[in-house]
Each structure stands twice: as structure tokens, then as C-alpha cells.
Amino acid sequence: MNPSSYFGNKRSNAENPFASNFTFGTSSASAQDSNYPQILKTPLPTGNPQRSGYKSWTPQMGYSATSSSAVSTHSPSVIVAVVEGRGLARGEIGMASIDLKSPQIILSQFADNTTYAKVITKLKILSPLEIIMSNTACVVGNSTKLFTLITENFKNVNFTTIQRKYFNETKGLEYIEQLCITEFSTVLMEVQSKYYCLAAVAALLKYVEFIQNSVYAPKSLKICFQGSEQTAMIDSSSAQNLELLINNQDYRNNHTLFGVLNYTKTPGGSRRLRSNILEPLVDIETINMRLDCVQELLQDEELFFGLQSVISRFLDTEQLLSVLVQIPKQDTVNAAESKITNLIYLKHTLELVDPLKIALRNCSTPLLRAYCGSLEDKRFGIILEKIKTIINDDARYMKGCLNMRTQKCYAVRSNINEFLDIARRTYTEIVDDIAGMISQLAEKYSLPLRTSFSSARGFFIQMTTDCTALPNNQLPSEFIKISKVKSSYTFTSADLIKMNERCQESLREIYHMTYMIVCKLLSEIYEHIHCLYKLSDTVSMLDMLLSFAHACTLSDYVRPEFTDTLAIKQGWHPILEKISVEKPIANNTYITEGSNFLIITGPNMSGKSTYLKQIALCQIMAQIGSYVPAEYSSFRIAEQIFTRISTDDDIETNSSTFMKEMKEIAYILHNANNKSLILIDELGRGTNTEEGIGICYAVCEYLLSLKAFTLFATHFLELCHIEVLYPNVENMHFEVQHVKNTSRNKEAILYTYKICKGLTEEKNYGLKAAEVSSLPPSIVLDAKEITTQITRQVLQNQRSTPEMERQRAVYHLATRLVQTARNSKLDPDSLRMYLSNLKKKYETDFSRAEQVSGKTEE
Ligand SMILES: Nc1ncnc2c1ncn2[C@@H]1O[C@H](COP(=O)(O)OP(=O)(O)OP(=O)(O)O)[C@@H](O)[C@H]1O
Structure with missing residues (x-):
């Protein structure tokens, strides 16, 4: 039997019209091989495709292996095809991506603006290994803007261009019909008129099948369509500023939001958490369903520990x-070995379905019950029964390469293939001979020799002793390839090398015969295998929810509510809590539509940036279904989270820091809407004060035209004046205290990290910081004098008139009335009565309030 046909492969090599044209390298170029990331093509060194090393691919080229890996803590395994509409359809984007570690294709199609913010963000979230685009996107001297932007933003990602003809929507539809598993076939209805994502999937699959040197079996892939509306958008620089996945100081440590929440036990759970953090949900019902589960896990210890032990x-x-x-x-030894291993893994996985069902049997929340229900699928039992007719009951996944090698060797039951039984007896004899030979050598030289094994060296000898205990301080000459680590020696002998070769040879035979049997078995169970998609979804989701519950047990988090107000009582920064010995100082936050713009001031180091980040982190935690670090919390769903936060370790020059600031702020202004959460910290610090204030003022005024929730931290106290002009602005500040340092007879600042209403009364805190630094006293004195003069002028300009104050009060009254009316459960008649009573009471102010509230409503 040809093992390649065990899935009833209709798209085999022989039938592939292109097959003869391809010149694939050795199997080392396969993505299944763990070397795959190391053999990529040279990354694009500059944004200019005409000069640089991006590669243009045609089926005739096959896949060349010449390059280095893209560095990332999360090893990239996603390939994405991107295509843009032409002519009038410019700006319409089709994307298709596949994770080489998971047989799932995600399609999307959406309209983007001229900055292509959505495509770039989506690509950053996918953190692709490779991006595929059409060759027409990078015609020499006339590259599309999308191509230029992608190449600029993904300098370390490998690019491949493919002829436009492979972006063929008809072929894309055919691929989906042929490859999508039945459970997900409704995707066809969703995408059949979405030509760009169909075109992208056609190019993607054609390319992936050839670089992998394998084809996907019919009806084997989960294919989903994902619009861009179901999740909140967090752009990549915000993700970086907030340290969602990577710590800005040291990328190796886990002082990140992911680190705070990650108590997952499976790779799938950790991947799910990662993608949720980058794309939080926006649907309150789904979030609440998750929160119900977390609550149940927290209340029922037996459920929590039982589930955690199975999931792990x-x-x-x-x-x-x-x-x-x-x-x-191609049927290589590696392919054979990998299939046998995977069948053992499959058995191991299916044997966990019953324990998982038992762990979930008493759960009550709808989501947990739904997951429990998904385990009732009869196919799990059918597959397991079939596997057990061929595979030994005790064949299971074990840690350690020798253990796993033994499991693979003896996986198939005896008496199924008599030649296999003979080969295994031979293998056992050789292994016994090796052990016997090593104990003889130990006796001969009176040395404490042990038999060891590694997949690279096979069997070898290990000895833990001091060499001075040996005759002449040397090992006997019979031992070769000696290496020493601390007091442990490892070596081999010529005889042992020969026996290892015999061992390998008999193993090859065993694997070959086992592979044949395994392939036949897989062909029989293949029709049922798709239930594993459900299982992997269940396991990864349960793992993530358990992880949320676990994080709650380590700190006093609270279940968030969702309203139209952002209200956090005594919230704290979750990452700061993880890294500091003492619990961070908690603070309140209150932002509503009528007071949606907070200006935050305070001296250096008083806690402004930490506060801003804490709010965004709590918002993200709430929107992924986690509890949040606070005593009480209520959130308005944010459709986008934007941050402009300066990082301390900015190594760029001043001018490029400024340009970065401007780019980031422009991005926010282009993309923010009424449902955004915007955090801006120290805007304009990369230029002189007047220009800085000017830029801040203009940006604030623009943002004030939106109903977005904005927090604006600044050292420019002049900005606080906006509160007088715009009633929806509120000034807040971080309080500090002054204490006498008796030993030095100087005043020191004590940071309370507490936020209070109003603008900071601290003046010249920069000068105070300069005073305690090593700046010469004469310079500090001069600086103080000049500052006093400037401040006097500024304060004069800032004084507000009585009319301004009155307008402010009226506005506040108006917004409060509008809110009361909205929130009240009164029937229309009672409401009218209530308002008319109020009107009588505050006749004059009320008529103004009505005017202003009318404006607000508009
Ligand atoms: N709520 C808090 N509880 C405990 N420590 C805090 C808190 N907020 C901030 N800190 C500590 O104070 C340090 C400085 O905070 P942060 O960087 O937020 O100040 P800042 O006001 O933004 O300073 P600058 O204006 O100089 O940027 C932090 O690194 C943290 O260690």
C-alpha cells in the first residue's frame, strides 16, 4: 500500500498538474521539520523591494533554503497572503492566513483607510513567518502604498511575491469546497462573494502545499471567516507600550500582562491567551459568559483542581x-517516525476525553456545560476503539527520547505482523547486548559505568566520578569520543558504535512496518478525526479560563461589570504588583460621557504613566473575560485602545523620538472614534515647550470633539486651562508630600502615588529634581528666577471669567440631568413631572441647561 494514499488523497503528486515542474530540495525543506524557521529566505533588508532580497516565487522554483530565522519570543509559524483590490476597489483588502502548527485557515476581507492601519495591525497580531503578495504590488518604481507600508513595518519578515494569476478567486472557492471540514462548511456562504479573501486563500494554499512538500487531505482544514468587527483593535505600538506580551526592558522576562495571566498548561491554551490579549472581545454577552465560568471555577475548588489536573x-x-x-x-524515515509518534499522541489525547467529561460533569454555567456537551461526540470513542485494536493499551506519551523510542517500537500489538515481531525481538536483543557489554566493561575496569541514551548519539557510556580516582588519571584507551561536563564523563567505544548502527538498522525496519500498519489504521479513522477540532477548541478555552481563575487566586481581583461608564474603585497595576514586594498603591478612576477627558499632572515619578497603563490593562483584562485588579470595576466596551506612552529606554535621537511621537499621534487621530479608549502620556516632549504646548492643545481640541474616553498625562500645566473652556474636561493630579530630611537639612519629596482632583500645586518640580542632582547651585538659582517670571505671565493669562465659571456649572448640571433621565427607570409621565419640578426649582439655570443638554444630545 502506498502510505500517501491512506487519506484517500485525491490531490496526490501523480494527479498534480504541476508536480513534475517542481524541484523541491530534500525533506529538510519541509515545514514539518523543526528546522523550517532556520531555512528561510533572506529577510527584506530595506523598504525598497527593487534593491533588496525579497523573493519572487513561481511554482517552478520550488522552495529555496538559504536564510536566517526571524527572531521572536513566540516562534512564528504563520504564513499570510495579502491582496488589495484594484481601481475603484483599492483599499478593499483580502487576507488569508494559515498557522503551520495548526490546520486552520483564517480569511478576512475589509475596507481599510489610506494608512492601512487595519492590515498592519492584523499582520502584527499574526506575527507572521512569511508574507505573500502579488507581484503586481511591487512593479519596479511603482510599488503600491500597501506593499511599501508592509515592507517598512515588517523588515524582519520574509516576503514572497507570487504572480497575480495565482490570486484566483475561483480556485480559492474550489480549495475551500475541497478542503474545509463539513462542520465549518458554512464559511462558503460567508465568503463566496468576497473575492479578495478567496484570491488570497488560493495563492496561500498553492504556496504552502509546495513549501511543505505535502498536500492537505480533502475535508481536513478548519476554515473560518473573521471580519474586523468582532474584536477590539490594539495597534502594535500600544501593545508594546502596555507590555502586553513583551517586556520593554528585557524581552526574556515575563513581566507583562501575558505573564500576569498565563497559568495555562497547554500550548493551545497559551496561544489562545496570547491572541485574546491582542484582540479582546467586544461582545458583552460572550465576555459575561466567560466571566460566569471563571466565577464558577473560583467558587468550586473541586471543579477547579479536577479540571486543571486533566487539562495539564x-x-x-x-x-x-x-x-x-x-x-x-515522500515517505521518509522521519515521516514514518512522526506518524507513529502522532498516533500515540492521538491515543493519549483521546484517553483524556472521559476524565475531562468527569471533571466537568457537575458544572452549571452555560459555557462550561456547552464544552462538556461537546465531549459527548461519539466519534472520540469510535476512534479510540479502532486505535486500541491495533495499538497496545500501554502505548502512551512519555517524557524522554529513549522512553518515546521504546513506545514507538512496541506501539503495535504483537501478532499483527509476524515480521514486525521478529524485528522487535532482534532490537530487544541488541539493546540487551549493549547493556551487557557496558556492565562487562564496568567490571573489567572497576568503574561505575552507566548506559545512557540521547537521540543524537544513540547509546553511550556515562560515568560520574573524579578522574583522579582512575589509574594514571586517564580513562582506558578503549573509550573514545570522551567529553566531560563538571564531574560527569561521557564516551563510547568502537564496539558500541557498531552496535548502535545495528540498533538503528533494526529500528528502521520496525518503523517502516509500523508505519504501514499505522497508515492503514489512520485511513480507517480519518473520517472521524475532525472531532479533534472541537476538542482542541474546548481544551484551549478551558485552559485559558482556568488560567484566569488561577490568577485570581493569587491576588484579590474582582469581576468587572459592563456599563457606559469607566469606574474603577481602588484599582492597581497588575504587572507592578507582580514585580514589586509591596502591593502597589490603588487608585480610583471615573470617566463618563459627560466627563470623558482627564488631564493628569504631577511631578516626575509621581505615578502618571503607571496609572494610565493600569487603566488600559484593566480594560483589556475585562474584555477578555478575566477578573481585574480592583475592589469594584465597571467598563464601557472599548472598540479600540490607543496609547502614546514614551518608553524610558528610548535610544533614538531626539528628532526621531519626535517623529515617532508625531506618527503615533497621527495614527490615533486618524483612527479614533467615540468608542475608543485613548491614553496619551507626555506628548510634545520631543520638541520645545511652546511647540509642545501648541501640539498638545490642538490634539486635545480634536479629541474633545469625540466621545472617546481620553486620559492625557502632561507636564505642561498650561494645558489644565482647557478645563475652563471644555466642561467635559477634568483635571486630576498625583499628590506628593514634602518632608524635611533632617540629616541633610533639605526638603525631600514623598510620593503618595495617589490621584486627586484638580491640577497639581507642585511648581518647579523639575527644578527640585535638578537641585538634588549634581547641577551647579548657581545654574539652579538662575533657572529658578527665570521660571518664576514665566509662570507669573502664564497664570495671568489663565484666569477664568465669572461667565466661564457659570457656563461650566450649567453644563455640569445639564449633563447630570441628561444622565439621570437616561438611567432612571421612571415611566415617561413621572419623568416629565420630575423634570418640571426641577425646572421650577432652578428656573434660570434650567433653561440654559436645557439648551446645552440639547447640544450634548446632538
Ligand atoms: N500606584 C503605585 N504604587 C506603587 N508604586 C508606584 C505606583 N505608581 C508608580 N509607582 C512607582 O513609581 C515609579 C514612577 O512611576 P511613573 O513612571 O508612572 O511616574 P511618572 O509620573 O509617569 O513619571 P515621569 O513624569 O517622570 O514620566 C514607577 O516605576 C513605580 O515603581
């Missing part, structure tokens, strides 16, 4: 599926 035994189900649904084009 799962392997990477998505990766397993990914390998199971691929049909290798």
Missing part, C-alpha cells in the same frame, strides 16, 4: 491535528 495532561492538540491532516509527498 493534554499535549498540543492543534499541532497534532496539523500533522495528522497532512499527507507527506
Whole structure:
């Protein structure tokens, strides 16, 4: 039997019209091989495709192996095809992506603006290994703006251009019809008129099948369509500023939001958490369903520990599926070994379904019940029964390469293939001979020798002793390839090398015969295998929810509510809590539509940036279904979260820091809407004060035209004046205290990290900081004098008139009335009565209030 056909492969090599044209390298160029990231093509060194090393691919080229890996803590395994509409359809984007570790294709199509913010953000979230675009996007001297932007933003990602003809929507539809598993076939209805994502998927699959040197089995892929509306958008620089996944000081440590929440036990759970943090939900019902689960897990210890113990035994189900649904084009030893391993993993995974059901049997929340229900699928039992007819009951996943090698060797039951039984007896004899030979050598030289094994060296000898205990301080000459780590020696002998070779040879035979049996078995169970998609979804979601509950047990988080107000009582910064010995000082936050713009002032180091970040982190935690670090919290769903926060370790020059600031702020202004959460910290610090204030003022005025919730931290006290002009602005500040340092007879600042109403009364705190630094006293004195003069002038200009104050009061009254009317559960008649009573009471102010409230409503 040809193992390649065990899935009933209709798209085999022989039938592939292109097959003869392809010149693939060795199997080392396969993405299944763990070397895959190391063999990529040279990354694009500059934004200019005409000069640089991006590659243009045609099927005739196959896949060349010449390059370095893209560095990332999360090893990239996603390939994305991007295509843009032409002519009138410019700006309409089609995307298709596949994760090589998970057999899932995600399609999307959306309209983007001229900055292509959505495409760039989506790509950043995918953190792709490779991006594929049409060759027409980068015609020499006439590249499209999308191509230029992508190449500029993804300098370390590999680019491949493919002829436009491969972006073929008809082929895309055919691919989906052929490859999508039945459970997800409704995707066809969603995408059949979405030509750009269909075109992208056609190019993507054609390319992936050839670089992988394998085809996907029919009806084997989960294919989903994802518009851009279901999740909140967090652009990549905000994700970086907020340290969602990577710590800005040291990328290796886990002082990030991901680090705070990640108590997942499976790779799938951790991937799910990662993608949720980058794309929080916006649907309150779904978020609340998750929160119900977390609450139940927190209230029911037995459920929590029972579930955690089962989930932690799962392997990477998505990766397993990914390998199971691929049909290798060449039958190599590696392919055989990998299929046998995967069948053992599959058995191990299916054996966990019953324990998982038992752990969930008493749960009550709808989402947990739904996941429990999904485990009732009969196909799990059918597959397991079939596997058990061929595979030994005790064949299971074990840690350690020798253990796993033994499991693979003896996986198939005896008496199924008599030649296999003979080969295994031979293998056992060789292994016994090796052990016997090593104990003889130990006796011969009176040395404490042990048999060891590694996948690279096979069997070798290990000895832990001091060399001075040896005759002449040397090992006997019979031992070769000696290496020493601390007091442990490892070596081999010529005889042992020969025996290892015999061992390998018999193993190859065993693997070959086992592979044949495994392939036949897989062909029988293949029709049922798609239930694993459900299982991997269940496991990764349960793992993430358990992780949220686990994080709550370590700190006093609270369940968030969702209203139209952002109200956090005594909230704290979750990452700061993780890294500091003492619990951070907690603070309140209150932002409503009528008071949606906070200007935050305070001396250096008083806690402004920390406060801003804490709010965004709490918002994200709430929107992914986690509890949040506070005593009480209520959030308005944010459709986008924008931050402009200066990072301390900015190594760029002043001018480029300024340009970065401007780019970031322009991005916010282009994309913010009424449902955004915007955090801006120290805007304009990269230029002189007057210009800085000017820029801040203009930006604030623009943002004030939106109903977005904005927090604006600044050292420019002049900005606080906006509160007088705009009633929806509120000044807040971080309080500090002054204490006498008796030993030095000087005043020192004590940071309270407490936020209070109003603008900071601290003046010249920069000068105070300069005073305690090593700046010469004469310079500090001069600086003080000049500052006093300037401040006097500024304060004079800032004084508000009685009319301004009155307008402010009226506005506040008006907004409060509008809110009361909205929130009240009164029937229309009672409401009218209530308002007319109020009107009588505050006749004059009320008529103004009505005018202003009318304006607000508009
Ligand atoms: N709520 C808090 N509880 C405890 N420590 C805090 C708190 N907020 C801030 N800190 C500590 O104070 C340090 C300075 O805070 P932060 O950077 O937020 O100040 P800042 O006002 O933004 O300063 P600058 O204006 O110089 O940028 C932080 O690194 C943190 O260690």
C-alpha cells in the first residue's frame, strides 16, 4: 500500500498538474521539520523591494533554503497572503492566513483607510513567518502604498511575491469546497462573494502545499471567516507600550500582562491567551459568559483542581491535528517516525476525553456545560476503539527520547505482523547486548559505568566520578569520543558504535512496518478525526479560563461589570504588583460621557504613566473575560485602545523620538472614534515647550470633539486651562508630600502615588529634581528666577471669567440631568413631572441647561 494514499488523497503528486515542474530540495525543506524557521529566505533588508532580497516565487522554483530565522519570543509559524483590490476597489483588502502548527485557515476581507492601519495591525497580531503578495504590488518604481507600508513595518519578515494569476478567486472557492471540514462548511456562504479573501486563500494554499512538500487531505482544514468587527483593535505600538506580551526592558522576562495571566498548561491554551490579549472581545454577552465560568471555577475548588489536573495532561492538540491532516509527498524515515509518534499522541489525547467529561460533569454555567456537551461526540470513542485494536493499551506519551523510542517500537500489538515481531525481538536483543557489554566493561575496569541514551548519539557510556580516582588519571584507551561536563564523563567505544548502527538498522525496519500498519489504521479513522477540532477548541478555552481563575487566586481581583461608564474603585497595576514586594498603591478612576477627558499632572515619578497603563490593562483584562485588579470595576466596551506612552529606554535621537511621537499621534487621530479608549502620556516632549504646548492643545481640541474616553498625562500645566473652556474636561493630579530630611537639612519629596482632583500645586518640580542632582547651585538659582517670571505671565493669562465659571456649572448640571433621565427607570409621565419640578426649582439655570443638554444630545 502506498502510505500517501491512506487519506484517500485525491490531490496526490501523480494527479498534480504541476508536480513534475517542481524541484523541491530534500525533506529538510519541509515545514514539518523543526528546522523550517532556520531555512528561510533572506529577510527584506530595506523598504525598497527593487534593491533588496525579497523573493519572487513561481511554482517552478520550488522552495529555496538559504536564510536566517526571524527572531521572536513566540516562534512564528504563520504564513499570510495579502491582496488589495484594484481601481475603484483599492483599499478593499483580502487576507488569508494559515498557522503551520495548526490546520486552520483564517480569511478576512475589509475596507481599510489610506494608512492601512487595519492590515498592519492584523499582520502584527499574526506575527507572521512569511508574507505573500502579488507581484503586481511591487512593479519596479511603482510599488503600491500597501506593499511599501508592509515592507517598512515588517523588515524582519520574509516576503514572497507570487504572480497575480495565482490570486484566483475561483480556485480559492474550489480549495475551500475541497478542503474545509463539513462542520465549518458554512464559511462558503460567508465568503463566496468576497473575492479578495478567496484570491488570497488560493495563492496561500498553492504556496504552502509546495513549501511543505505535502498536500492537505480533502475535508481536513478548519476554515473560518473573521471580519474586523468582532474584536477590539490594539495597534502594535500600544501593545508594546502596555507590555502586553513583551517586556520593554528585557524581552526574556515575563513581566507583562501575558505573564500576569498565563497559568495555562497547554500550548493551545497559551496561544489562545496570547491572541485574546491582542484582540479582546467586544461582545458583552460572550465576555459575561466567560466571566460566569471563571466565577464558577473560583467558587468550586473541586471543579477547579479536577479540571486543571486533566487539562495539564493534554499535549498540543492543534499541532497534532496539523500533522495528522497532512499527507507527506515522500515517505521518509522521519515521516514514518512522526506518524507513529502522532498516533500515540492521538491515543493519549483521546484517553483524556472521559476524565475531562468527569471533571466537568457537575458544572452549571452555560459555557462550561456547552464544552462538556461537546465531549459527548461519539466519534472520540469510535476512534479510540479502532486505535486500541491495533495499538497496545500501554502505548502512551512519555517524557524522554529513549522512553518515546521504546513506545514507538512496541506501539503495535504483537501478532499483527509476524515480521514486525521478529524485528522487535532482534532490537530487544541488541539493546540487551549493549547493556551487557557496558556492565562487562564496568567490571573489567572497576568503574561505575552507566548506559545512557540521547537521540543524537544513540547509546553511550556515562560515568560520574573524579578522574583522579582512575589509574594514571586517564580513562582506558578503549573509550573514545570522551567529553566531560563538571564531574560527569561521557564516551563510547568502537564496539558500541557498531552496535548502535545495528540498533538503528533494526529500528528502521520496525518503523517502516509500523508505519504501514499505522497508515492503514489512520485511513480507517480519518473520517472521524475532525472531532479533534472541537476538542482542541474546548481544551484551549478551558485552559485559558482556568488560567484566569488561577490568577485570581493569587491576588484579590474582582469581576468587572459592563456599563457606559469607566469606574474603577481602588484599582492597581497588575504587572507592578507582580514585580514589586509591596502591593502597589490603588487608585480610583471615573470617566463618563459627560466627563470623558482627564488631564493628569504631577511631578516626575509621581505615578502618571503607571496609572494610565493600569487603566488600559484593566480594560483589556475585562474584555477578555478575566477578573481585574480592583475592589469594584465597571467598563464601557472599548472598540479600540490607543496609547502614546514614551518608553524610558528610548535610544533614538531626539528628532526621531519626535517623529515617532508625531506618527503615533497621527495614527490615533486618524483612527479614533467615540468608542475608543485613548491614553496619551507626555506628548510634545520631543520638541520645545511652546511647540509642545501648541501640539498638545490642538490634539486635545480634536479629541474633545469625540466621545472617546481620553486620559492625557502632561507636564505642561498650561494645558489644565482647557478645563475652563471644555466642561467635559477634568483635571486630576498625583499628590506628593514634602518632608524635611533632617540629616541633610533639605526638603525631600514623598510620593503618595495617589490621584486627586484638580491640577497639581507642585511648581518647579523639575527644578527640585535638578537641585538634588549634581547641577551647579548657581545654574539652579538662575533657572529658578527665570521660571518664576514665566509662570507669573502664564497664570495671568489663565484666569477664568465669572461667565466661564457659570457656563461650566450649567453644563455640569445639564449633563447630570441628561444622565439621570437616561438611567432612571421612571415611566415617561413621572419623568416629565420630575423634570418640571426641577425646572421650577432652578428656573434660570434650567433653561440654559436645557439648551446645552440639547447640544450634548446632538
Ligand atoms: N500606584 C503605585 N504604587 C506603587 N508604586 C508606584 C505606583 N505608581 C508608580 N509607582 C512607582 O513609581 C515609579 C514612577 O512611576 P511613573 O513612571 O508612572 O511616574 P511618572 O509620573 O509617569 O513619571 P515621569 O513624569 O517622570 O514620566 C514607577 O516605576 C513605580 O515603581
